[in-house]
Amino acid sequence: xxxxxxxTRETDDLLLERQxxxxxxxxxxxxxxxxxxxxxxxxxxxxxxxxMLALWxxxxxxxxxxxxSLLHEPATLSPLLRxxxxxxxxxxxxxxxxxxxxxxxxxxxxxxxxxQATAVPxxxxxxxxxxxxxxxxxxxxxxxxxxxxxxxPVSATx
Amino acid sequence: xxxxxxxTRETDDLLLERQxxxxxxxxxxxxxxxxxxxxxxxxxxxxxxxxMLALWxxxxxxxxxxxxSLLHEPATLSPLLRxxxxxxxxxxxxxxxxxxxxxxxxxxxxxxxxxQATAVPxxxxxxxxxxxxxxxxxxxxxxxxxxxxxxxPVSATx
DNA sequence: CGCTAATCATTAGTGCACTAACTAATCGCC
DNA sequence: GGCGATTAGTTAGTGCACTAATGATTAGCG
Numbered sequence: 001x002x003x004x005x006x007x008t009r010e011t012d013d014l015l016l017e018r019q020x021x022x023x024x025x026x027x028x029x030x031x032x033x034x035x036x037x038x039x040x041x042x043x044x045x046x047x048x049x050x051x052m053l054a055l056w057x058x059x060x061x062x063x064x065x066x067x068x069s070l071l072h073e074p075a076t077l078s079p080l081l082r083x084x085x086x087x088x089x090x091x092x093x094x095x096x097x098x099x100x101x102x103x104x105x106x107x108x109x110x111x112x113x114x115x116q117a118t119a120v121p122x123x124x125x126x127x128x129x130x131x132x133x134x135x136x137x138x139x140x141x142x143x144x145x146x147x148x149x150x151x152x153p154v155s156a157t158x
Numbered sequence: 159x160x161x162x163x164x165x166t167r168e169t170d171d172l173l174l175e176r177q178x179x180x181x182x183x184x185x186x187x188x189x190x191x192x193x194x195x196x197x198x199x200x201x202x203x204x205x206x207x208x209x210m211l212a213l214w215x216x217x218x219x220x221x222x223x224x225x226x227s228l229l230h231e232p233a234t235l236s237p238l239l240r241x242x243x244x245x246x247x248x249x250x251x252x253x254x255x256x257x258x259x260x261x262x263x264x265x266x267x268x269x270x271x272x273x274q275a276t277a278v279p280x281x282x283x284x285x286x287x288x289x290x291x292x293x294x295x296x297x298x299x300x301x302x303x304x305x306x307x308x309x310x311p312v313s314a315t316x
Numbered sequence: 317c318g319c320t321a322a323t324c325a326t327t328a329g330t331g332c333a334c335t336a337a338c339t340a341a342t343c344g345c346c
Numbered sequence: 347g348g349c350g351a352t353t354a355g356t357t358a359g360t361g362c363a364c365t366a367a368t369g370a371t372t373a374g375c376g
Contacts, residue, residue, distance in 0.1 A: 013279040014272070016211040016227065020293050021189050021204065021282075023300035026229050028186035029363075030307035031179055036364095046179065047332060053174040064354060069174065071184050076333050078356060083331085100341045100354045114172070121171040124179075128306040135178050141299055142181035148286040149188035187333075194334095205362065222324060234363050236326060241361085258324045258371045 031128075038123050042116055048084060049117075051077070055090065056114045060105035062095065089113060189286075196281050200274055206242060207275075209235070213248065214272045218263035220253060247271060 016022055032046045039049050054069050055061065063081065067074045081104060084090045089110035095101040125135060174180055190204045197207050212227050213219070221239065225232045239262060242248045247268035253259040283293060 014211055014214060014275060016208065016215060018297070019208070019211065019279075020297045020300070021193060022208055022211075022228075023297050023304065024182075024186050024189055025204075025208075027300040027303045027307075028182050029229075030304050031182055033364095034307050035179060045331070046183075050174065050177070050180055050183075053172060053177065053180075056172060057174060062354085070180075071187075072332095073334060074355060075335080075357080080332075098342075098354090102355065117172060121177075128303075129309070130306065138299060138303060139176070139178045139181050141296060142178070142185040145185045145286075145296060146181065146188050148288065149185075149192050151287070191334095203361070220324085230362095231364060232325060233327080233365080238362075256324090256372075260325065 034124060034127055035120075038120055038127075042113060042120075043087060047080060049120075051080065051084065052089065052110070052113065052117070055104065055106050055110065056117070059111075060103045063102040063104060066104060084110075192282060192285055193278075196278055196285075200271060200278075201245060205238060207278075209238065209242065210247065210268070210271065210275070213262065213264050213268065214275070217269075218261045221260040221262060224262060242268075 012018065035046050035049070039046060042049070044052065050070055051066060054066050063074055063077060066072075067077055070077070081090065081092060085092050088107055091105045091107060093103055093105075095103045125132070130138075170176065193204050193207070197204060200207070202210065208228055209224060212224050221232055221235060224230075225235055228235070239248065239250060239260075243250050246265055249263045249265060251261055251263075253261045283290070288296075
């Protein structure tokens, strides 16, 4: 490979339309944008919806547990949970026997909201005109990419 | 299909670990997280990097033009461009002959930063252990997804 | 022309998302 | 049993990202 080839390649590498990170952030924002009108009917934002999904699977659970599941900093979730408490979808109290931990628990209202939420995934697939299989393929691609970001940097590997 | 099958399927559809939107937002944040230490050496955040990519392709261009390219609201870019101006990477002035439009232009310092940026895409691929081909495949998948989000809702189609 | 409608940018306000700094509680280990 | 280190949450501060409202300019049309 000549020096000219190399510099041309590096120039092309900087084209906005070729950046995976650009396509990825746009896709993320765009898909969340599709959820927005759907979730508005439930009175939820998209990050709040993900927290509710976690709690519908298991409640009560600690903030630490939720932050591990969602791969979010506790500091991000703190104000978010405060707003869910204000909406009376969850309660926040200390864990008996471990006063450090915060027990986050669905209220009856929060648990009941699940009924309405069951329709959401189907509505999104409909809106995006995607089959379950296509969704699963994209999901797998994203999971692989996430795994790639979380491995140690190659230079740090002994 | 029985009623039981349907309700089971809807229950599964709400599992956090199966949500494309979840995998997508995590992937987006994680990949941006990989860029962070690399871009810190250039003094840029990731959104600022994307704006600079746009300007390295063409400068000057208007805010409106940039917001169309990045699929961002002008209101999002306004404060971002102000910070890039404070860093002396761009200038902001009105377009002669159209006082509504804002001409955003690279400074010499901003144009020179491109030198250092040429190394970024390769460093990211290295860090993620992805080939150009794998990046292209993922990019294509994201582009398809973006297109799906931007088509009209099916119910609104006559 | 002159007026109305459309266009472009900015500001205000809400909600994430992160880091750093801080507080409080618990664990471990002598 | 007490003391240092660790763990769990919260708060403060910065920077996106969006909507809605505002202001300024331009285009278009009778």
